[in-house]
Amino acid sequence: MATGRTHRPATRSRGIPEATVARLPLYLRALTALSERSVPTVSSEELAAAAGVNSAKLRKDFSYLGSYGTRGVGYDVEYLVYQISRELGLTQDWPVVIVGIGNLGAALANYGGFASRGFRVAALIDADPAMAGKPVAGIPVQHTDDLERIIQDNGVSIGVIATPAGAAQPVCDRLVAAGVTSILNFxxxxxxxxxxxxVRKVDLSIELQILAFHEQRKAGEESGADAAVPAATARKASAEQGPDGDVPAVMPA
Amino acid sequence: MATGRTHRPATRSRGIPEATVARLPLYLRALTALSERSVPTVSSEELAAAAGVNSAKLRKDFSYLGSYGTRGVGYDVEYLVYQISRELGLTQDWPVVIVGIGNLGAALANYGGFASRGFRVAALIDADPAMAGKPVAGIPVQHTDDLERIIQDNGVSIGVIATPAGAAQPVCDRLVAAGVTSILNFxxxxxxxxxxxxVRKVDLSIELQILAFHEQRKAGEESGADAAVPAATARKASAEQGPDGDVPAVMPA
DNA sequence: CCATGTGAACTACTTCACAGCC
DNA sequence: GGCTGTGAAGTAGTTCACATGG
Structure with a gap:
């Protein structure tokens, strides 16, 4: 097995901070949009605005990747797209399987943004024999019995779980046993x-509960309260959406 | 005990850390499961294991809510369920609208976990006139033209956007103008x-890209990843799934 | 005794502010 | 002059370790 997993990222030449990795896809999306409009260069200020972060953070993030900008000018859009894509491992092909083809699984299978960036839906798997053979998003659904074979035949290392809660752990175990090492759990x-x-998880009800917490707080604030804190909530710059330091969320069929 | 009724959501006390808020739903889910099995009390150790976090973190999190445990014993399950629910604002009813009833929107509408915790799908809204009147998950889809009226009539403060990317900002603007103050953006x-x-966002492609990053790194590790770069990876303990400090992810129809 | 609750130490992330370079 | 790249300062979050109290 993997042995060298023990040592935590050294203090010094450590890798890219997790928080930075989480923002790279955001930058990439903004850059891709610029690229499509044939914009040749962007400043950290402009790109940061497009990605919804502040420019110091963006520059710091990019500094972990290397010095890809030009002082006094900005960043070359095409070059940055390439560098970030490479860093994220998107220059290679990632076959993905989706397990659990209910409402959500079908929605995921139909998601166009999948193919666009290195990801390819290699197979759809469901436990319902009635689903077998039925095409969803142009891909025939296969039965859970063949899960291991499908994983191995396609060299799949990323699995998406969109099953009901009860089925998730068993499915996860089988995916892992078959060689999957990254799981996106819905x-x-x-x-x-x-x-x-x-494992990364996406959980709708958690997201809603977090919103409810803040919502409740806003409501309470209007009444009494005042002075002390700037009543205006202003929990965070309008720009900086949700993505700072939290949990994700959605659910299965 | 101690300071009588402490001021928790008081107007003054800086409040509960965002990271803690993001974990409360996780604890709540674990506690609900225990409650259903009629388990009367849990230790921080047990509950932490069930929620996939470590016990020190859990105790610290709970300490922000107040002293709801009993030393030498643990926490009363029912009491904690109530306290966390109240803190999250789940003891009240939250009418929610879903805008964009494509594959994903329909999946969300069908999600059972919605109703279970204070959330109620008050309306489904779509821009396609052909959808109008058609029931999805037992709720008739209404046309975007009526968005403002629907929001106001139902006193909706939480909106879910599941439209294509291009429609999201305009829809968001209308929701906000109509009085929505919390948005979950897909x-x-x-x-x-x-x-x-x-605003909180859920973005599938971002999640996949983050997984790809780590996946790529694992791959490089095995092969002769020479000294130069810290091959380490070891990103995080197996227990602590995804939820620490990142971005969420999914997409629209 | 035992498990909570919490200061204190530590680690991760963000923001500032300015030197360095085009 | 203008914008990047980055040390340094600041802030948030995590973990430790133990006093506290049922």
């Missing part, structure tokens, strides 16, 4: 996985 | 909103 459950496997 | 766009409005 089921409202905490998955346990061995070391070396990454 | 469209792959940065929304700009006035101060006082919260």
């Amino acid at each position: 089921a409202p459950t905490v998955l346990s996985v061995p070391d070396g496997v990454d | 469209a792959p766009t940065v929304l700009s909103v006035p101060d006082g409005v919260d």
Whole structure:
């Protein structure tokens, strides 16, 4: 097995901070839009505005990748697109399987943005025999029985779980046993996985609950309260949406 | 005990850290499961394991809410469920509208976990006249023209945007103008909103890209990734899934 | 005794502010 | 002159470790 996993990222030449990695896709999207409009260069200020972050943060983020800008000028759009894509590993092909083809699974399968960036839906898998063979988004659904074979035949290392909560952990175990090392979980459950496997979760109800918390607070504020704190909530710059330091959220069929 | 009724959501006390708020729904879910199994009390250790966090963090999180545990014993499940629900504002009813009833919007509308916790789908809205009147998840779809009226009639303060990217900002503007102050955005766009409005985003392609980054790194590790770069990865303990400090992700129809 | 609750130490991330270079 | 790149300062979040109190 992977042995060298013990040492945490050294203090010095450490890799790219996780918070920065999480923003790279955001920058990439903004850059792609600029690229399509044939904009040759951008300043950190402009790009930051487009990505909804502040420019100091953006420059710091880019500084972890290297010095890809030109002082007094800005960043070359095409070059940055390439560098970020490479850093994110999007210059290679990532076959992905989606397990659980209910409402959500189907929605994911139909998502266009998938193919656009290195990701390819290699297979759709569902436990319902009635679904087998039925095409969703042009791809025939296969039965769970063949999960292991499908993973191996296609060299899949990223799996998306869109099953009901109860099925998620067993499916996860099988995916991992078959060789999947990255999982995107839409089921409202905490998955346990061995070391070396990454899990990210997307959970709608969690997101809504976080919003409700702030919403409630806004309501209470209007009444009494005042002085002390700037009543205007202003929890955060309008620009900086949700993505700072939280949990994601959605659910399965 | 101690200071009598402490001031929790008081107007003064800086409030609960955002990172803690983001974990409360996780604790709540774990507690609800325990409650259903009629478990009377839990220790921080047990509950932390169920929620996928470490126990010190959980205790610290709870300490922001107040002293709801009993030393030497643990936490009363029912009492904690109530306290967290109240803190999150789930003891009240939150009417929600979903705008954009494509594949994803329909999936969201069908999500059961919605109703379970204070959230109620008050209306489904779509720009396609052909959709108008058609029931999705038992709720008739209404046309975008009536958006403002729907928001006001139902006293909606939370809106979910599941439209294509291009439609998201205009829809967002209308929602905000009509009185919505919290938005959950599934469209792959940065929304700009006035101060006082919260936006959270869920973006599938971003999540996949983050996974690809780590996946790529794992791959490089095995092969002869020479000394030069810190091959380490070891991004995080297996337990702590995705939720620490990142961006969420999904997409629209 | 045992598990909570919490100061204190530590780590991660953000923001500032300005030197460096085009 | 203008904008990048980055040390340094500031802030938020996590973990430790132990006093506290049922």
